[in-house]
Amino acid sequence: MIGVFAGAAHRGDAADLAGLLGADAVVPDGPVKLALRGLWPRLDAAVLFLDAGSAVRLIAPLLRDRRRDPAVVCVDEHFVVALAGNADTFTRHVADLLNRTAVVTKGPSIDSVLDELVEQLDATADGDVEACFAAIEAGEEVVLRNPLNFPLPALPPNVVAAGEDATWVIVVDDRAASRKENVLRIVPRTLVVGVGSTRGASATSVGAALSELDAQGGLDLRAIKAFATADVKADEPGIVDAVEDWGFWHGDTAELLTFPTEELAEIGVPNPSSVVRNSMGTASVAEAAALRGARSLCHGGPVELAAEKFKRDNVTVAAARVLPRGRLALVGLGPGSAEERTPRAEAEIRRAAFVVGTPEALDAVGPILRAGTEVRHEGAGELAAAGAAVAFVALGTGPTLDGPVAADVVVVPGIG
Structure with a gap:
């Protein structure tokens, strides 16, 4: 949502701009201060028809995190000024619409570039983000490792592929790694975890099996994008509860995908089981469901088995990876x-x-x-x-x- 805020003298100008900005733009009624406070949590951007000093005093109590605050600009007779958030591009756009001069910073901040990267990859950032940002902004050499070849935007020239004098390392990967100083890990959500279990297996047992993907499979569980199983296991309490538990502990949600056993039976896997075939009609649940789930999410791109199946306490898990493409x-x-x-x-x-x-x-x-x-x-x-x-x-x-x-x-x- 884009909020366009103005007092009575500029309500007409605000309405005209909202029309140019499109369907996402609204012009709230009532006093600007109250309207801005009420809508702030829902705003992607805000335009204030106020002088810069008044606008700064108005938004200062509302600002919390420069990477998550809405883009805020103010408009006066001659200028459109970027005030808060990642506002430079939006400022230029509003200035073009109003035929005014844009006043922006020298360019996008490093933290906004990396924040956008995290958002684009649907990723989690792990490490001292602010310190890494500071090192890049100071012009220090930072090494970027991207072993799975994710398509990345242009990064500052001091972010290099290899170097001996790097003060920080940025790693873009879905694999587990021990936490180290001066390493910022960006963990994209690329994994689909296949799960199979005997009837009545507990959520604790399923969770313990999932931990094997980290301990033995070398995968970062924050990279999980979805879980998958056979449709006959869709209402298995242990699996359903374990998926919910994963979402709770990771502050996120992951869909539980289910597939007919006849579909899973057609998928080639490295570790088929005759016992599973005799009982369920498919030689694999965990590996086949992981691969089938990854294919449903890859939009025609390549997938691979990232971790072959692990079995623990009558629960079997495996993971497939949606490989990045350009x-x-x-x-x-x-x-x-x-x-x-x-x-x-x-x-x-x-x-x-x-x-x-x-x-x-x-x-x-x-x-x-x-x-x-x-x-x-x-x-x-x-x-x-x-x-x-x-x-x-x-x-x-x-x-x-x-x-x-x-x-x-x-x-x-x-x-x-």
């Missing part, structure tokens, strides 16, 4: 002027490590590119197929592809 965003820029671009188009451009397009299209998006972004005139499909995060930009409604690409493709159409 990302290709086909972004339409409209006629080319900034006010004709959508916020989503700008977001896709800024999350890319490579931006590809004609010289005219690249000139149009140059002001919003992150430092370190590589620009090219061709090869978008090849870059994405190699695992990179790519934005392919074009004036008008957007570019088209000549054929299929082995990558995740998103389309952000522009105005024709």
Whole structure:
């Protein structure tokens, strides 16, 4: 939700801007202070038709976390000023709509870049985040390890693939690791855990078996995206309760996927069981369900068995991994002027490590590119197929592809 707040003198201006911002924008009734406080927890962004001093005094008691506060800007006769949150892109957008001058910081802060990375990967950050941010902002060498090749946005030049003088290491991985000083781990949710059990197995037994994925399988349980089992086990109390317990302890939720045994019987697994086949009609529950669940979530991408089955106390668990693929965003820029671009188009451009397009299209998006972004005139499909995060930009409604690409493709159409 975007809140547009104004006193009586600027209510008309606020209503006009809300119309330009789209269906997510609202102009609350009543005094600005009360309306802002009431809507604050629900806001993604806020526009205040106030001078900067008054706006700062108004929002100061509401600010809690610079990485989670809404983007806040204020508008006066000549300027649109970024005040709080990750507001630079939004500030430029509002300034373009109102034909005013945007006042922003020198560029996105490092913490906002990494926060966006965590959000894009549906990940958990583990480590002293603030200290790592401070090291990057100070220009210290930081090593980034990305062994599974997740598509990452452009990062600052002092974040390197290898180095001997690094003060910090950032690791993007779903595998378990001992906690070390000066290591920031980013744990993407890539795993589907298959579970099978005898009738009446307790949640404690299921939980103990899950712990084997960490202790013996070397997987980080925070990387679990979903659980999976045979449909005949869908109401097994021990499995259902263990999934709920996992959500409670991790502050998150994971869906329990269920599949018919005849589907599971068709999936090849490394450890089939004749006993399970005779009792259930499929040679595998845990491994087959994990692979079947991962395939249901991968959008046509590759999957692999990340941990073969472990059996403990009449419970069997296994894990499959949804392997990362490159990302290709086909972004339409409209006629080319900034006010004709959508916020989503700008977001896709800024999350890319490579931006590809004609010289005219690249000139149009140059002001919003992150430092370190590589620009090219061709090869978008090849870059994405190699695992990179790519934005392919074009004036008008957007570019088209000549054929299929082995990558995740998103389309952000522009105005024709």
